[in-house]
Amino acid sequence: xxxxxxxxxxxxxxxxxxxxxxxxxxxxxxxxxxxxxxxxxxxxxxxxxxxxxxxxxxxxxxxxxxxxxxxxxxxxxxxxxxxxxxxxxxxxxxxxxxxxxxxxxxxxxxxxxxxxxxxxxxxxxxxxxxxxxxxxxxxxxxxxxxxxxxxxxxxxxxxxxxxxxxxxxxxxxxxxxxxxxxxxxxxxxxxxxxxxxxxxxxxxxxxxxxxxxxxxxxxxxxxxxxxxxxxxxxxxxxxxxxxxxxxxxxxxxxxxxxxxxxxxxxxxxxxxxxxxxxxxxxxxxxxxxxxxxxxxxxxxxxxxxxxxxxxxxxxxxxxxxxxxxxxxxxxxxxxxxxxxxxxxxxxxxxxxxxxxxxxxxxxxxxxxxxxxxxxxxxxxxxxxxxxxxxxxxxxxxxxxxxxxxxxxxxxxxxxxxxxxxxxxxxxxxxxxxxxxxxxxxxxxxxxxxxxxxxxxxxxxxxxxxxxxxxxxxxxxxxxxxxxxxxxxxxxxxxxxxxxxxxxxxxxxxxxxxxxxxxxxxxxxxxxxxxxxxxxxxxxxxxxxxxxxxxxxxxxxxxxxxxxxxxxxxxxxxxxxxxxxxxxxxxxxxxxxxxxxxxxxxxxxxxxxxxxxxxxxxxxxxxxxxxxxxxxxxxxxxxxxxxxxxxxxxxxxxxxxxxxxxxxxxxxxxxxxxxxxxxxxxxxxxxxxxxxxxxxxxxxxxxxxxxxxxxxxxxxxxxxxxxxxxxxxxxxxxxxxxxxxxxxxxxxxxxxxxxxxxxxxxxxxxxxxxxx
Numbered sequence: 001x002x003x004x005x006x007x008x009x010x011x012x013x014x015x016x017x018x019x020x021x022x023x024x025x026x027x028x029x030x031x032x033x034x035x036x037x038x039x040x041x042x043x044x045x046x047x048x049x050x051x052x053x054x055x056x057x058x059x060x061x062x063x064x065x066x067x068x069x070x071x072x073x074x075x076x077x078x079x080x081x082x083x084x085x086x087x088x089x090x091x092x093x094x095x096x097x098x099x100x101x102x103x104x105x106x107x108x109x110x111x112x113x114x115x116x117x118x119x120x121x122x123x124x125x126x127x128x129x130x131x132x133x134x135x136x137x138x139x140x141x142x143x144x145x146x147x148x149x150x151x152x153x154x155x156x157x158x159x160x161x162x163x164x165x166x167x168x169x170x171x172x173x174x175x176x177x178x179x180x181x182x183x184x185x186x187x188x189x190x191x192x193x194x195x196x197x198x199x200x201x202x203x204x205x206x207x208x209x210x211x212x213x214x215x216x217x218x219x220x221x222x223x224x225x226x227x228x229x230x231x232x233x234x235x236x237x238x239x240x241x242x243x244x245x246x247x248x249x250x251x252x253x254x255x256x257x258x259x260x261x262x263x264x265x266x267x268x269x270x271x272x273x274x275x276x277x278x279x280x281x282x283x284x285x286x287x288x289x290x291x292x293x294x295x296x297x298x299x300x301x302x303x304x305x306x307x308x309x310x311x312x313x314x315x316x317x318x319x320x321x322x323x324x325x326x327x328x329x330x331x332x333x334x335x336x337x338x339x340x341x342x343x344x345x346x347x348x349x350x351x352x353x354x355x356x357x358x359x360x361x362x363x364x365x366x367x368x369x370x371x372x373x374x375x376x377x378x379x380x381x382x383x384x385x386x387x388x389x390x391x392x393x394x395x396x397x398x399x400x401x402x403x404x405x406x407x408x409x410x411x412x413x414x415x416x417x418x419x420x421x422x423x424x425x426x427x428x429x430x431x432x433x434x435x436x437x438x439x440x441x442x443x444x445x446x447x448x449x450x451x452x453x454x455x456x457x458x459x460x461x462x463x464x465x466x467x468x469x470x471x472x473x474x475x476x477x478x479x480x481x482x483x484x485x486x487x488x489x490x491x492x493x494x495x496x497x498x499x500x501x502x503x504x505x506x507x508x509x510x511x512x513x514x515x516x517x518x519x520x521x522x523x524x525x526x527x528x529x530x531x532x533x534x535x536x537x538x539x540x541x542x543x544x545x546x547x548x549x550x551x552x553x554x555x556x557x558x559x560x561x562x563x564x565x566x567x568x569x570x571x572x573x574x575x576x577x578x579x580x581x582x583x584x585x586x587x588x589x590x591x592x593x594x595x596x597x598x599x600x601x602x603x604x605x606x607x608x609x610x611x612x613x614x615x616x617x618x619x620x621x622x623x624x625x626x627x628x629x630x631x632x633x634x635x636x637x638x639x640x641x642x643x644x645x646x647x648x649x650x651x652x653x654x655x656x657x658x659x660x661x662x663x664x665x666x667x668x669x670x671x672x673x674x675x676x677x678x679x680x681x682x683x684x685x686x687x688x689x690x691x692x693x694x695x696x697x698x699x700x701x702x703x704x705x706x707x708x709x710x711x712x713x714x715x716x717x718x719x720x721x722x723x724x725x726x727x728x729x730x731x732x733x734x735x736x737x738x739x740x741x742x743x744x745x746x747x748x749x750x751x752x753x754x755x756x757x758x759x760x761x762x763x764x765x766x767x768x769x770x771x
Contacts, residue, residue, distance in 0.1 A: 148216060464504075
């Protein structure tokens with residue numbers, strides 16, 4: 001009881017240091033008239049009931065202590081919370097069901113010291129709920145979530161139970177807009193009606209782990225064929241999800257036709273205007289790529305209208321549709337007129353079906369792509385009326401395009417933190433960038449920013465970054481980062497534990513302090529295909545990770561019953577050990593270059609021992625197991641052949657990413673099972689070849705060894721059917737402490753290179769922005 005009172009007191013003190021976020025939300029730029037149509041039409045009573053259901057699912061024993069009222073006359077994204085001495089219930093009045101859930105969670109977090117996350121919940125409410133009276137209106141018209149890739153990297157094998165929990169989490173964090181990209185069942189019907197054969201359709205649609213990139217026109221048929229029943233399963237899940245999001249007053253962007261069509265369509269319509277799509281990421285002609293149908297072609301308009309009519313018929317509409325015609329695909333002409341007509345053609349197919357249509361566009365196609373000169377970019381973005389585009393500035397924390405385009409030439413945009421690529425698990429982030437750049441983007445002269453979003457390719461990692469970014473969607477100004485992390489650590493574990501708080505401050509000042517322009521994707525040496533040419537680097541003092549590790553271990557007496565604490569202890573242990581692997585690798589390469597065979601043998605053995613220890617610690621947490629990922633894919637199958645196909649999809653995506661390792665290790669995961677049976681055998685083979693070559697007074701052939709690894713380790717793993725545990729084993733605290741004693745004091749004569757960060761430079765509108 002005393003610890004809870006201390007926690008609540010500390011939270012209130014931290015809250016008092018935060019800014020007052022209730023103020024008038026206005027804009028001097030008139031670009032939102034069309035966005036007024038992107039708004040929920042769910043009745044207030046239904047939104048209230050849906051919000052109360054979220055509360056009941058989260059705290060069933062205490063839900064009766066909260067009331068909800070939806071008042072749609074309030075400003076958009078507003079909640080009011082009150083509880084007086086005379087009232088026995090906390091009263092929430094909000095502009096929507098989403099805002100009511102956000103207000104509810106704001107109260108739980110900031111007044112009751114509770115925490116809800118991807119990693120788990122901490123819901124130790126005080127016996128008597130605290131008094132409160134506050135009102136908040138978000139400066140964000142939209143709070144956005146999802147990347148088209150998330151649906152393959154994280155959601156591919158989800159059940160309704162997982163979606164139900166995730167939609168609740170979305171509502172609690174005030175997310176008002178997301179995606180609903182499932183479309184394969186509709187396309188199958190359309191292609192049949194057009195005259196394509198079943199084989200031609202099968203050759204086009206990808207497997208369950210690769211659908212996102214087939215939808216974007218990057219690949220065709222990889223991991224397929226997609227069974228008919230599976231298409232129906234996806235559509236059913238999406239229908240349930242869309243329904244529940246809308247019940248809460250949220251909105252979903254549905255897919256529109258972007259122009260990507262099966263190669264076989266040429267057989268039926270040989271006179272249409274097609275563009276062959278250039279090869280994507282070394283895929284063969286059989287797998288890359290679909291054709292691009294010119295948006296000005298009559299066939300485009302016919303297909304686009306038919307498709308959107310079917311989508312709307314099945315899912316309804318919030319008048320917002322996403323289409324990404326050139327996502328990692330180059331247009332056929334660097335011609336302003338061509339790109340202007342392309343944008344107009346895609347939008348005209350939307351507008352013909354829905355005269356209130358708004359086009360949601362991923363701005364990723366403009367990032368670090370030399371094709372898109374300012375002239376071409378302006379031609380594309382100004383081709384349709386202002387407010388008809390809603391652009392996701394997809395990686396604003398590192399490569400903001402709204403600066404270069406002077407707020408997208410008047411089109412509204414959403415500031416997005418991408419952060420994660422492929423669902424990799426290494427700790428990294430740019431807290432200060434998010435903290436500073438979000439309010440700065442709002443305050444720019446003639447800013448057209450209308451919201452904040454998170455757009456990770458994969459979830460279930462680095463949760464602190466996403467909690468922070470989603471809070472900034474509701475803040476007008478920057479916050480005190482040290483205070484924010486103090487509160488985060490306290491409410492996450494339900495106690496004010498100063499050792500744990502110190503650990504999180506160490507993390508804040510190290511892994512979460514990145515400000516440069518180099519790629520930080522969570523991939524470290526031991527997760528990559530072995531080579532002589534790897535280049536480990538860091539932007540932080542790695543000793544800070546070991547101090548965070550030590551502090552978390554020292555907090556174990558008070559926090560050992562917290563599942564979130566145990567998750568974080570495993571995560572930090574994993575981070576510290578992978579850093580150590582980087583160091584040992586550099587020592588091995590140094591010894592190899594100096595022909596020191598005995599040193600290579602000794603350090604290689606140490607490296608393999610380290611990987612075995614990483615496997616040991618990962619095995620203690622259900623969040624770091626390979627088994628659940630594979631079993632979730634297998635559970636979707638209706639036959640043995642499907643089960644084998646789906647398991648191959650699950651294994652291939654997180655390893656080779658393509659039948660021949662076209663994007664090898666991109667979506668790698670540091671999971672128990674993957675370390676033991678994929679990463680460790682690769683390195684064991686590599687070191688064996690290295691030592692053999694040294695003893696023969698020769699040099700290792702890097703390419704030949706990688707081919708041997710591909711044939712003897714990587715391909716067999718993707719085709720294997722070994723069953724992996726779905727439940728953790730071992731004591732994470734005891735094993736972490738043992739590994740700390742073993743590895744933390746190891747001192748190697750090596751320094752991990754630090755790259756001099758490329759800084760963001762404020763450039764004129766006409767300046768090129770590529771690094």
